[in-house]
Amino acid sequence: MKEFPIIHLAKTTAGTLQLPSGTGTPPSFTGVSTDSRTVKAGDCFFAIPGENFDGHDYVSDAFAKGAVCAVVSRKLEGEEFADKCLLRVEDTIKALGDLATEHRRRAGFKVVAITGSVGKTTARQIIHHVLSRHFRVHQSPGSFNNNIGVPLTLLGAAPGVQIVVAELGSNHPGEISYLTRIAEPDIAIVTNVYPSHLEGFGDLQTILYEKLSISEGLRPGGTLIINANFEQLVNACRARGIRFTTFGQPDASKYQVKNIRMDGSASRFTIDGKEVRLPLPGPGNVENALAAWAVCSELGLTVDDFARVIETLPPVSMRAELFHVGTLTVLSDCYNANPASMRNALKILAGLERTHKNRLVFICGQMAELGLQAAELHAELGASIAQAGVKLLVAVGELARIAGESAKADAEHDLQMKCFPDTISACNNLHEFIKDYDIILIKGSRTAKLEMVVKKLKELFSVQCVS
Numbered sequence: 001m002k003e004f005p006i007i008h009l010a011k012t013t014a015g016t017l018q019l020p021s022g023t024g025t026p027p028s029f030t031g032v033s034t035d036s037r038t039v040k041a042g043d044c045f046f047a048i049p050g051e052n053f054d055g056h057d058y059v060s061d062a063f064a065k066g067a068v069c070a071v072v073s074r075k076l077e078g079e080e081f082a083d084k085c086l087l088r089v090e091d092t093i094k095a096l097g098d099l100a101t102e103h104r105r106r107a108g109f110k111v112v113a114i115t116g117s118v119g120k121t122t123a124r125q126i127i128h129h130v131l132s133r134h135f136r137v138h139q140s141p142g143s144f145n146n147n148i149g150v151p152l153t154l155l156g157a158a159p160g161v162q163i164v165v166a167e168l169g170s171n172h173p174g175e176i177s178y179l180t181r182i183a184e185p186d187i188a189i190v191t192n193v194y195p196s197h198l199e200g201f202g203d204l205q206t207i208l209y210e211k212l213s214i215s216e217g218l219r220p221g222g223t224l225i226i227n228a229n230f231e232q233l234v235n236a237c238r239a240r241g242i243r244f245t246t247f248g249q250p251d252a253s254k255y256q257v258k259n260i261r262m263d264g265s266a267s268r269f270t271i272d273g274k275e276v277r278l279p280l281p282g283p284g285n286v287e288n289a290l291a292a293w294a295v296c297s298e299l300g301l302t303v304d305d306f307a308r309v310i311e312t313l314p315p316v317s318m319r320a321e322l323f324h325v326g327t328l329t330v331l332s333d334c335y336n337a338n339p340a341s342m343r344n345a346l347k348i349l350a351g352l353e354r355t356h357k358n359r360l361v362f363i364c365g366q367m368a369e370l371g372l373q374a375a376e377l378h379a380e381l382g383a384s385i386a387q388a389g390v391k392l393l394v395a396v397g398e399l400a401r402i403a404g405e406s407a408k409a410d411a412e413h414d415l416q417m418k419c420f421p422d423t424i425s426a427c428n429n430l431h432e433f434i435k436d437y438d439i440i441l442i443k444g445s446r447t448a449k450l451e452m453v454v455k456k457l458k459e460l461f462s463v464q465c466v467s
Helices: 006-013 055-064 093-108 119-130 149-156 175-183 206-216 231-240 283-298 303-310 339-356 371-388 400-408 425-432 451-460
Strands: 014-020 031-033 043-046 070-071 086-088 110-115 137-138 163-167 189-191 223-227 246-247 260-262 266-271 272-278 321-325 328-332 360-364 392-396 416-420 439-443
Touching: 006 014, 006 093, 006 328, 014 043, 014 246, 031 149, 043 093, 055 175, 055 371, 055 400, 070 093, 086 163, 086 189, 093 149, 110 119, 110 149, 110 175, 110 206, 119 283, 119 303, 137 246, 175 206, 175 231, 189 283, 206 223, 206 231, 223 231, 223 283, 223 321, 246 283, 260 283, 266 283, 266 303, 272 283, 272 303, 283 339, 321 451, 328 339, 328 360, 328 451, 339 416, 339 439, 360 371, 360 400, 360 451, 371 400, 392 400, 392 425, 425 451, 439 451
Parallel strands: 031 043, 043 070, 070 086, 110 163, 110 189, 137 163, 189 223, 223 246, 328 439, 360 392, 360 439, 392 416
Antiparallel strands: 014 086, 260 266, 266 272, 321 328
């Protein structure tokens, strides 16, 4: 980021500034950090209190690494802080957001903000990949989609960046409204609305209005793009008088996709009569690509531009990531899980069976944060497991076992099941039931840490990349 005077930050945050005695011009900073381990010379360190660590305990470390100032929310005792530049505010997280908004206004870049129950990260990666061929683009580093991650994304944009692509996530009402007012997007997109984080939201209607609140931060003349496949979302926009444009399969959509064909590890479809090859499998990723096309088109790209670049898209780590481990075909989709993403992954798995004709194995972790509906939604998952033709289900956790029992009841074929209380137990037994040439889907919420299964399979078999 460009130099930002600490005196201006004090005004922006209404904080109390402590300067070392004898200081002439108050210092400026050229970067921001919330982790003392990554502080660079010239940074401003924000002391963020958390569940496990409190940044106030590491302020001295930040100064030792070259921080020129620190933003704190409590008084720091000790002579070591007497000659340091400290800005005391009520809430350091809010101060970080205030700085991000001010930086966003000064820097002059456009912001594309993405929210949705499923596919935010993949849509972001596609948008960034395509736009980067035509603009200087900065994107969220990983899933930086909360009240700390979104400000850091905006502040991480280097001078000269033209477009910032950011994810906005939420697990309780009000988060997206807060984040979109920080980001002030020029383009906001709602990829979809499905049951997720029900523990914090309670029902689908609440989730819908939470996602739609992304429109509250739009800049004057900004564009809201929504998925027309979700009629409730369209109706909610109309009821509230919100201007929007649409993508999806309905003929009324401005941005449409047609002639969808699954081709093993890739997907093919047409947009405005142009054949597009997406090197990601599954109908969910086609929808992500269409959302990305809507954004790219709004920013002036042609469908030929889009088709040419998207074909070179690299895999998205732990999200429908397809590779070989020896003779095994592995579909690693273990970054997170909710009912919709589970169904999409199972559709991809079924498509792989049609291509490879080998045994389908589903290593199934639990779907987290579903609240009182958790058992019911896991039981409903069973029908999708059976329909996909899974022959061996490895259930990790009690809720995954419920899904497995439901799948066995629905299946018209012989479906075997292995149950384990945790991922470590499952890993320790993989060698007993995984066979050569199996096609394996690995999916569950982050709490399951199913990436350990991928690591174990690589220990047991040799690794080859899918071409």
